[in-house]
Amino acid sequence: MSGPNSMREVVVAGVGMTHFGKFLDRSVKSLVAEAVAEATTDAGLAGSDKGIETIYYANTASGVMSGQHSVRGQHAMREAGLNGIPLINIENACASGSTALNQAWLAVGSGYVDVAIAIGAEKLYHPDKSLAFAAMASALDQDLLDEIFADIGGGGADRSAFMDVYATMATRYMDRTGATQEDFARVAVKNHDHGALNPKAQYRMRFTLDEVMGARAISGPLTLPMCAPIGDGASAVIVTTPEIAARWGSVPVDLLATVVGASMPGVAGELIPGVARRAYAQAGLGPDDVNVLECHDATSPAELIVLEELGLAGPGEAVGMIRGGETSLGGKLPVNTSGGLESKGHPIGASGLAQIVELADQLRGRCGDRQVDGARIAMAENAGGYMGPDAAVGTVTILGAR
Numbered sequence: 001m002s003g004p005n006s007m008r009e010v011v012v013a014g015v016g017m018t019h020f021g022k023f024l025d026r027s028v029k030s031l032v033a034e035a036v037a038e039a040t041t042d043a044g045l046a047g048s049d050k051g052i053e054t055i056y057y058a059n060t061a062s063g064v065m066s067g068q069h070s071v072r073g074q075h076a077m078r079e080a081g082l083n084g085i086p087l088i089n090i091e092n093a094c095a096s097g098s099t100a101l102n103q104a105w106l107a108v109g110s111g112y113v114d115v116a117i118a119i120g121a122e123k124l125y126h127p128d129k130s131l132a133f134a135a136m137a138s139a140l141d142q143d144l145l146d147e148i149f150a151d152i153g154g155g156g157a158d159r160s161a162f163m164d165v166y167a168t169m170a171t172r173y174m175d176r177t178g179a180t181q182e183d184f185a186r187v188a189v190k191n192h193d194h195g196a197l198n199p200k201a202q203y204r205m206r207f208t209l210d211e212v213m214g215a216r217a218i219s220g221p222l223t224l225p226m227c228a229p230i231g232d233g234a235s236a237v238i239v240t241t242p243e244i245a246a247r248w249g250s251v252p253v254d255l256l257a258t259v260v261g262a263s264m265p266g267v268a269g270e271l272i273p274g275v276a277r278r279a280y281a282q283a284g285l286g287p288d289d290v291n292v293l294e295c296h297d298a299t300s301p302a303e304l305i306v307l308e309e310l311g312l313a314g315p316g317e318a319v320g321m322i323r324g325g326e327t328s329l330g331g332k333l334p335v336n337t338s339g340g341l342e343s344k345g346h347p348i349g350a351s352g353l354a355q356i357v358e359l360a361d362q363l364r365g366r367c368g369d370r371q372v373d374g375a376r377i378a379m380a381e382n383a384g385g386y387m388g389p390d391a392a393v394g395t396v397t398i399l400g401a402r
Contacts, residue, residue, distance in 0.1 A: 120352060237356050293381070
Protein backbone atom coordinates (compact mmCIF):
# COMPACT_ATOMS: atom_id res chain seq x y z
CA MET A 1 0.00 0.00 0.00
CA SER A 2 1.33 3.44 -0.86
CA GLY A 3 1.71 6.02 1.93
CA PRO A 4 2.49 9.70 2.38
CA ASN A 5 6.07 9.20 1.18
CA SER A 6 4.78 8.19 -2.25
CA MET A 7 2.61 11.29 -2.59
CA ARG A 8 3.69 14.08 -4.89
CA GLU A 9 4.55 17.51 -3.51
CA VAL A 10 1.59 19.74 -2.65
CA VAL A 11 1.63 23.48 -2.01
CA VAL A 12 -0.83 26.02 -0.72
CA ALA A 13 -1.06 28.41 -3.66
CA GLY A 14 -3.75 30.80 -2.49
CA VAL A 15 -5.67 31.67 0.68
CA GLY A 16 -8.59 33.92 1.48
CA MET A 17 -11.03 34.70 4.24
CA THR A 18 -13.74 37.15 5.17
CA HIS A 19 -13.77 39.24 8.28
CA PHE A 20 -15.17 37.11 11.09
CA GLY A 21 -18.07 38.65 12.98
CA LYS A 22 -21.81 39.11 13.20
CA PHE A 23 -23.38 39.39 9.75
CA LEU A 24 -27.12 39.01 10.11
CA ASP A 25 -27.65 40.67 6.73
CA ARG A 26 -25.33 38.34 4.79
CA SER A 27 -25.87 34.81 3.48
CA VAL A 28 -23.49 31.88 3.59
CA LYS A 29 -23.35 32.18 -0.20
CA SER A 30 -22.00 35.75 -0.07
CA LEU A 31 -19.40 34.85 2.57
CA VAL A 32 -18.21 31.89 0.50
CA ALA A 33 -18.00 34.02 -2.64
CA GLU A 34 -15.82 36.59 -0.87
CA ALA A 35 -13.40 34.02 0.53
CA VAL A 36 -13.14 32.17 -2.79
CA ALA A 37 -12.52 35.40 -4.72
CA GLU A 38 -9.70 36.35 -2.36
CA ALA A 39 -8.12 32.89 -2.53
CA THR A 40 -8.24 32.70 -6.34
CA THR A 41 -6.79 36.19 -6.66
CA ASP A 42 -4.06 35.30 -4.16
CA ALA A 43 -3.20 32.20 -6.20
CA GLY A 44 -2.97 34.16 -9.44
CA LEU A 45 -6.14 32.77 -10.98
CA ALA A 46 -8.58 34.98 -12.82
CA GLY A 47 -11.81 34.75 -14.76
CA SER A 48 -14.28 31.91 -14.83
CA ASP A 49 -11.70 29.26 -15.84
CA LYS A 50 -10.07 28.88 -12.43
CA GLY A 51 -8.64 25.42 -13.04
CA ILE A 52 -10.20 24.06 -9.83
CA GLU A 53 -11.13 20.42 -10.31
CA THR A 54 -12.69 19.46 -6.98
CA ILE A 55 -14.12 21.22 -3.93
CA TYR A 56 -14.20 20.14 -0.30
CA TYR A 57 -16.76 22.20 1.60
CA ALA A 58 -16.76 22.33 5.40
CA ASN A 59 -19.84 23.33 7.38
CA THR A 60 -21.37 22.10 10.63
CA ALA A 61 -24.46 24.10 11.44
CA SER A 62 -26.50 24.99 8.35
CA GLY A 63 -28.87 22.13 9.00
CA VAL A 64 -29.82 23.46 12.42
CA MET A 65 -29.47 27.17 11.66
CA SER A 66 -31.28 27.34 8.31
CA GLY A 67 -32.69 23.88 7.57
CA GLN A 68 -30.09 23.24 4.83
CA HIS A 69 -29.29 19.69 5.93
CA SER A 70 -28.20 18.31 2.56
CA VAL A 71 -25.93 19.34 -0.33
CA ARG A 72 -24.91 22.41 1.63
CA GLY A 73 -21.80 23.12 -0.38
CA GLN A 74 -23.46 22.84 -3.77
CA HIS A 75 -25.90 25.56 -2.75
CA ALA A 76 -23.23 27.64 -1.00
CA MET A 77 -21.28 27.88 -4.28
CA ARG A 78 -24.05 29.72 -6.14
CA GLU A 79 -22.37 33.13 -5.90
CA ALA A 80 -18.77 31.90 -6.00
CA GLY A 81 -18.64 30.86 -9.64
CA LEU A 82 -17.73 27.28 -8.78
CA ASN A 83 -20.95 25.43 -9.59
CA GLY A 84 -20.55 22.37 -11.79
CA ILE A 85 -17.27 21.34 -10.15
CA PRO A 86 -17.36 18.06 -8.21
CA LEU A 87 -17.96 18.88 -4.53
CA ILE A 88 -17.76 16.80 -1.38
CA ASN A 89 -19.37 18.05 1.82
CA ILE A 90 -17.30 17.68 5.00
CA GLU A 91 -18.64 17.71 8.57
CA ASN A 92 -16.14 17.00 11.35
CA ALA A 93 -17.24 19.42 14.07
CA CYS A 94 -14.76 22.23 14.79
CA ALA A 95 -12.12 20.36 12.76
CA SER A 96 -14.24 20.39 9.59
CA GLY A 97 -12.12 22.99 7.78
CA SER A 98 -8.81 21.29 8.47
CA THR A 99 -10.35 17.96 7.48
CA ALA A 100 -11.41 19.52 4.17
CA LEU A 101 -7.81 20.64 3.66
CA ASN A 102 -6.60 17.11 4.38
CA GLN A 103 -8.90 15.76 1.69
CA ALA A 104 -7.83 18.43 -0.80
CA TRP A 105 -4.19 17.51 -0.12
CA LEU A 106 -4.98 13.84 -0.62
CA ALA A 107 -6.70 14.55 -3.94
CA VAL A 108 -3.75 16.53 -5.32
CA GLY A 109 -0.99 14.51 -3.69
CA SER A 110 -2.36 11.24 -5.04
CA GLY A 111 -2.65 12.63 -8.55
CA TYR A 112 -6.44 12.32 -8.59
CA VAL A 113 -6.63 16.02 -9.51
CA ASP A 114 -4.10 18.79 -10.03
CA VAL A 115 -6.00 21.61 -8.28
CA ALA A 116 -8.37 21.44 -5.32
CA ILE A 117 -9.94 23.98 -3.01
CA ALA A 118 -11.00 23.58 0.61
CA ILE A 119 -13.70 25.99 1.76
CA GLY A 120 -15.18 26.43 5.21
CA ALA A 121 -18.16 28.60 6.05
CA GLU A 122 -20.57 29.14 8.90
CA LYS A 123 -23.36 31.45 10.01
CA LEU A 124 -23.99 31.02 13.73
CA TYR A 125 -25.64 34.34 14.55
CA HIS A 126 -29.41 34.11 14.46
CA PRO A 127 -32.23 36.01 16.19
CA ASP A 128 -32.88 32.77 18.10
CA LYS A 129 -29.58 32.25 19.95
CA SER A 130 -30.66 28.82 21.19
CA LEU A 131 -30.19 27.49 17.65
CA ALA A 132 -26.43 28.09 17.84
CA PHE A 133 -26.24 26.28 21.17
CA ALA A 134 -28.25 23.40 19.72
CA ALA A 135 -25.89 23.20 16.74
CA MET A 136 -22.88 22.99 19.03
CA ALA A 137 -24.54 20.44 21.30
CA SER A 138 -25.08 18.20 18.27
CA ALA A 139 -21.35 17.42 18.45
CA LEU A 140 -22.04 15.47 21.66
CA ASP A 141 -23.27 11.87 21.70
CA GLN A 142 -27.03 12.41 21.76
CA ASP A 143 -27.60 9.03 23.41
CA LEU A 144 -25.35 9.96 26.34
CA LEU A 145 -26.31 13.57 27.07
CA ASP A 146 -27.38 12.94 30.66
CA GLU A 147 -24.14 11.11 31.38
CA ILE A 148 -22.03 13.82 29.70
CA PHE A 149 -23.76 16.66 31.55
CA ALA A 150 -23.30 14.82 34.84
CA ASP A 151 -19.57 14.47 34.11
CA ILE A 152 -18.98 18.10 33.12
CA GLY A 153 -21.36 19.56 35.67
CA GLY A 154 -23.31 21.71 33.24
CA GLY A 155 -25.01 21.88 29.88
CA GLY A 156 -28.38 23.11 28.78
CA ALA A 157 -30.28 24.90 26.05
CA ASP A 158 -29.32 28.40 27.26
CA ARG A 159 -25.54 28.01 26.93
CA SER A 160 -22.80 26.17 25.08
CA ALA A 161 -22.12 22.82 26.71
CA PHE A 162 -18.58 23.05 25.37
CA MET A 163 -17.73 25.85 27.81
CA ASP A 164 -18.49 23.36 30.57
CA VAL A 165 -16.36 20.74 28.79
CA TYR A 166 -13.45 23.15 28.59
CA ALA A 167 -13.92 24.26 32.19
CA THR A 168 -13.64 20.64 33.27
CA MET A 169 -10.46 20.18 31.22
CA ALA A 170 -9.06 23.42 32.66
CA THR A 171 -9.70 22.32 36.23
CA ARG A 172 -8.00 18.98 35.63
CA TYR A 173 -5.03 20.80 34.08
CA MET A 174 -4.81 23.07 37.14
CA ASP A 175 -4.80 20.03 39.42
CA ARG A 176 -1.91 18.33 37.64
CA THR A 177 0.28 21.33 36.84
CA GLY A 178 -0.35 24.04 39.41
CA ALA A 179 -1.67 26.42 36.73
CA THR A 180 -3.90 29.19 38.05
CA GLN A 181 -6.84 31.15 36.72
CA GLU A 182 -4.42 34.06 36.30
CA ASP A 183 -2.36 31.95 33.88
CA PHE A 184 -5.45 31.37 31.77
CA ALA A 185 -6.13 35.10 31.89
CA ARG A 186 -2.58 35.75 30.63
CA VAL A 187 -3.32 33.64 27.57
CA ALA A 188 -6.47 35.66 26.89
CA VAL A 189 -4.61 38.97 27.28
CA LYS A 190 -1.94 37.79 24.82
CA ASN A 191 -4.39 36.56 22.23
CA HIS A 192 -6.51 39.69 22.36
CA ASP A 193 -3.30 41.73 21.97
CA HIS A 194 -2.53 39.71 18.84
CA GLY A 195 -6.09 40.00 17.57
CA ALA A 196 -6.01 43.76 17.91
CA LEU A 197 -3.39 43.67 15.13
CA ASN A 198 -5.52 41.49 12.82
CA PRO A 199 -7.90 43.52 10.61
CA LYS A 200 -10.10 40.46 10.02
CA ALA A 201 -10.54 39.51 13.68
CA GLN A 202 -14.03 39.55 15.17
CA TYR A 203 -12.85 41.35 18.32
CA ARG A 204 -9.95 43.80 18.12
CA MET A 205 -9.97 45.17 21.66
CA ARG A 206 -7.25 44.63 24.24
CA PHE A 207 -7.77 43.61 27.86
CA THR A 208 -5.72 44.02 31.00
CA LEU A 209 -5.13 41.06 33.26
CA ASP A 210 -7.47 42.55 35.85
CA GLU A 211 -10.18 43.05 33.24
CA VAL A 212 -10.02 39.40 32.17
CA MET A 213 -10.00 38.17 35.76
CA GLY A 214 -12.91 40.42 36.70
CA ALA A 215 -15.07 39.72 33.66
CA ARG A 216 -18.33 37.78 33.74
CA ALA A 217 -17.86 34.18 34.81
CA ILE A 218 -18.84 31.60 32.19
CA SER A 219 -17.99 28.21 33.70
CA GLY A 220 -15.50 27.13 36.34
CA PRO A 221 -12.34 29.26 36.04
CA LEU A 222 -13.38 30.64 32.64
CA THR A 223 -14.41 34.27 32.20
CA LEU A 224 -15.88 35.78 29.06
CA PRO A 225 -12.64 37.05 27.41
CA MET A 226 -11.13 33.57 27.84
CA CYS A 227 -13.84 32.04 25.62
CA ALA A 228 -14.26 32.00 21.84
CA PRO A 229 -17.42 33.73 20.61
CA ILE A 230 -19.83 32.36 18.05
CA GLY A 231 -19.42 34.01 14.66
CA ASP A 232 -20.07 34.16 10.95
CA GLY A 233 -17.43 33.90 8.23
CA ALA A 234 -15.75 31.89 5.51
CA SER A 235 -12.22 30.88 4.53
CA ALA A 236 -10.69 29.14 1.53
CA VAL A 237 -7.39 27.46 0.67
CA ILE A 238 -6.28 26.38 -2.83
CA VAL A 239 -3.79 23.52 -3.13
CA THR A 240 -1.92 22.33 -6.19
CA THR A 241 1.51 21.17 -7.33
CA PRO A 242 4.61 23.41 -7.19
CA GLU A 243 4.82 23.37 -10.99
CA ILE A 244 1.27 24.64 -11.48
CA ALA A 245 1.69 27.27 -8.75
CA ALA A 246 4.82 28.53 -10.55
CA ARG A 247 2.89 28.73 -13.80
CA TRP A 248 0.24 30.86 -12.10
CA GLY A 249 2.87 33.15 -10.59
CA SER A 250 1.57 32.51 -7.08
CA VAL A 251 3.68 32.69 -3.89
CA PRO A 252 3.16 29.18 -2.50
CA VAL A 253 4.05 27.51 0.78
CA ASP A 254 4.74 23.81 1.18
CA LEU A 255 2.03 21.64 2.69
CA LEU A 256 4.41 19.35 4.57
CA ALA A 257 1.93 17.38 6.67
CA THR A 258 -1.78 17.06 7.27
CA VAL A 259 -3.06 14.38 9.63
CA VAL A 260 -6.54 13.63 10.97
CA GLY A 261 -7.16 11.46 14.01
CA ALA A 262 -10.11 10.19 16.05
CA SER A 263 -10.25 9.58 19.78
CA MET A 264 -11.26 6.54 21.79
CA PRO A 265 -14.16 6.91 24.24
CA GLY A 266 -12.93 7.12 27.82
CA VAL A 267 -9.31 7.84 26.84
CA ALA A 268 -7.84 11.25 27.69
CA GLY A 269 -4.73 12.98 26.42
CA GLU A 270 -3.79 10.65 23.57
CA LEU A 271 -5.58 12.12 20.54
CA ILE A 272 -3.47 15.21 19.77
CA PRO A 273 -0.12 13.70 20.82
CA GLY A 274 -0.73 10.77 18.47
CA VAL A 275 -1.79 12.98 15.58
CA ALA A 276 1.22 15.27 16.20
CA ARG A 277 3.67 12.35 16.11
CA ARG A 278 2.30 11.30 12.74
CA ALA A 279 2.48 14.85 11.43
CA TYR A 280 6.07 15.34 12.54
CA ALA A 281 7.01 12.04 10.89
CA GLN A 282 5.21 12.97 7.68
CA ALA A 283 7.00 16.32 7.54
CA GLY A 284 10.36 14.92 8.62
CA LEU A 285 10.50 17.52 11.39
CA GLY A 286 10.27 17.79 15.16
CA PRO A 287 8.88 20.20 17.75
CA ASP A 288 12.09 22.23 17.84
CA ASP A 289 11.60 23.14 14.17
CA VAL A 290 8.30 24.96 14.69
CA ASN A 291 8.47 28.77 14.55
CA VAL A 292 4.81 29.75 14.87
CA LEU A 293 1.65 27.92 15.99
CA GLU A 294 -2.08 28.39 15.53
CA CYS A 295 -3.96 26.16 17.96
CA HIS A 296 -7.59 25.53 18.80
CA ASP A 297 -8.07 27.88 21.76
CA ALA A 298 -11.83 27.66 22.07
CA THR A 299 -10.95 28.69 25.61
CA SER A 300 -7.60 30.02 26.80
CA PRO A 301 -6.62 26.99 28.96
CA ALA A 302 -6.75 24.84 25.82
CA GLU A 303 -3.72 26.67 24.46
CA LEU A 304 -1.56 25.56 27.40
CA ILE A 305 -2.86 22.00 27.21
CA VAL A 306 -2.24 21.79 23.45
CA LEU A 307 1.31 23.18 23.68
CA GLU A 308 2.17 20.20 25.86
CA GLU A 309 0.23 17.70 23.75
CA LEU A 310 2.11 18.82 20.63
CA GLY A 311 5.46 18.30 22.36
CA LEU A 312 6.22 22.03 22.18
CA ALA A 313 6.41 22.08 25.98
CA GLY A 314 7.00 19.37 28.55
CA PRO A 315 4.33 18.36 31.08
CA GLY A 316 3.41 21.47 33.07
CA GLU A 317 5.94 23.63 31.20
CA ALA A 318 3.43 25.63 29.16
CA VAL A 319 2.61 27.56 32.34
CA GLY A 320 6.17 28.89 32.46
CA MET A 321 5.98 29.78 28.77
CA ILE A 322 2.96 32.06 29.19
CA ARG A 323 4.37 33.59 32.36
CA GLY A 324 7.66 34.30 30.59
CA GLY A 325 6.12 35.79 27.43
CA GLU A 326 7.52 33.02 25.22
CA THR A 327 4.27 32.61 23.28
CA SER A 328 3.77 36.31 22.57
CA LEU A 329 4.89 38.10 19.42
CA GLY A 330 8.63 38.53 19.80
CA GLY A 331 8.84 35.47 22.06
CA LYS A 332 10.49 32.12 21.43
CA LEU A 333 7.35 30.50 19.96
CA PRO A 334 4.53 32.91 19.08
CA VAL A 335 1.14 31.22 19.41
CA ASN A 336 -2.11 32.36 17.84
CA THR A 337 -0.74 35.43 16.14
CA SER A 338 -4.14 35.81 14.45
CA GLY A 339 -5.74 36.36 17.83
CA GLY A 340 -6.84 32.75 18.02
CA LEU A 341 -10.44 31.70 18.34
CA GLU A 342 -10.88 33.96 21.38
CA SER A 343 -10.22 37.15 19.40
CA LYS A 344 -10.31 36.27 15.70
CA GLY A 345 -13.59 34.41 16.20
CA HIS A 346 -14.87 30.89 15.67
CA PRO A 347 -17.27 30.33 12.75
CA ILE A 348 -16.88 26.61 13.26
CA GLY A 349 -16.58 25.30 9.70
CA ALA A 350 -14.25 28.15 8.72
CA SER A 351 -11.94 28.10 11.74
CA GLY A 352 -9.51 25.37 10.72
CA LEU A 353 -8.89 26.92 7.31
CA ALA A 354 -8.55 30.40 8.84
CA GLN A 355 -5.59 29.00 10.78
CA ILE A 356 -3.99 28.06 7.45
CA VAL A 357 -4.68 31.53 6.04
CA GLU A 358 -2.80 33.07 8.96
CA LEU A 359 0.12 30.67 8.78
CA ALA A 360 0.51 30.89 5.02
CA ASP A 361 0.67 34.67 5.35
CA GLN A 362 3.18 34.36 8.20
CA LEU A 363 5.46 32.20 6.04
CA ARG A 364 5.15 34.71 3.21
CA GLY A 365 5.92 37.68 5.45
CA ARG A 366 2.52 39.32 4.93
CA CYS A 367 1.27 39.80 8.48
CA GLY A 368 2.42 43.35 9.10
CA ASP A 369 2.56 44.31 12.78
CA ARG A 370 1.95 40.73 13.87
CA GLN A 371 4.63 39.20 11.63
CA VAL A 372 6.91 36.59 13.19
CA ASP A 373 10.46 37.38 12.09
CA GLY A 374 12.15 34.57 10.19
CA ALA A 375 9.20 32.16 10.31
CA ARG A 376 9.99 29.09 8.21
CA ILE A 377 7.90 26.28 9.75
CA ALA A 378 4.34 26.75 10.92
CA MET A 379 1.96 24.35 12.66
CA ALA A 380 -1.81 24.31 13.14
CA GLU A 381 -3.78 22.18 15.61
CA ASN A 382 -7.55 21.97 15.23
CA ALA A 383 -9.90 19.78 17.27
CA GLY A 384 -13.63 19.22 17.48
CA GLY A 385 -16.50 17.39 19.06
CA TYR A 386 -16.42 15.52 22.35
CA MET A 387 -16.08 11.82 23.06
CA GLY A 388 -15.46 12.17 26.78
CA PRO A 389 -13.02 12.99 28.20
CA ASP A 390 -11.31 14.20 25.00
CA ALA A 391 -12.21 15.80 21.68
CA ALA A 392 -13.71 13.45 19.11
CA VAL A 393 -11.45 14.52 16.24
CA GLY A 394 -8.08 16.23 16.04
CA THR A 395 -5.95 17.46 13.17
CA VAL A 396 -2.40 18.75 12.82
CA THR A 397 -1.09 20.58 9.76
CA ILE A 398 2.51 21.64 9.09
CA LEU A 399 3.47 24.25 6.51
CA GLY A 400 6.91 25.31 5.31
CA ALA A 401 8.23 28.40 3.56
CA ARG A 402 9.73 27.74 0.13
